[in-house]
Amino acid sequence: MKKYLVICGLIAVVSCSKKESNPNMDSNVMLEEPVAKVVDSAAAGKNEGLALIEGGDCLTCHKVDTRVVGPSYQEVADKYTEADIEMLATKIIEGGKGNWGEIPMTPHAGMSKDNAKKMVEYILTLKK
Numbered sequence: 001m002k003k004y005l006v007i008c009g010l011i012a013v014v015s016c017s018k019k020e021s022n023p024n025m026d027s028n029v030m031l032e033e034p035v036a037k038v039v040d041s042a043a044a045g046k047n048e049g050l051a052l053i054e055g056g057d058c059l060t061c062h063k064v065d066t067r068v069v070g071p072s073y074q075e076v077a078d079k080y081t082e083a084d085i086e087m088l089a090t091k092i093i094e095g096g097k098g099n100w101g102e103i104p105m106t107p108h109a110g111m112s113k114d115n116a117k118k119m120v121e122y123i124l125t126l127k128k
Helices: 002-017 048-055 073-079 082-094 113-124
Strands: none
Touching: 048 113, 073 113, 082 113
């Protein structure tokens, strides 16, 4: 009986300590595109562009009224107009640098043009 318990214990230790590799965890794998999700009825009236921004990594570098790594959304809204929506959506997808300093904006290559436009349209509503 003791031998049986020792063998079961060894099997449990070996099987629990086995590390499985995940090929999708490489640093060069793109994250999924953020999707606007309505969680409850209070959020039902939320602008879709804002929901996409909140669902992505945008707020890491940008805030509505404060400069962080990149410009605030109000600064962007003050600088651009509806005529620039296509260009700004492309910049979100492709990334870039030089318009607001030398720190580059990370590309979001997995994002659809339509979602990028919704985000830009929301940002432009923040004009002071």
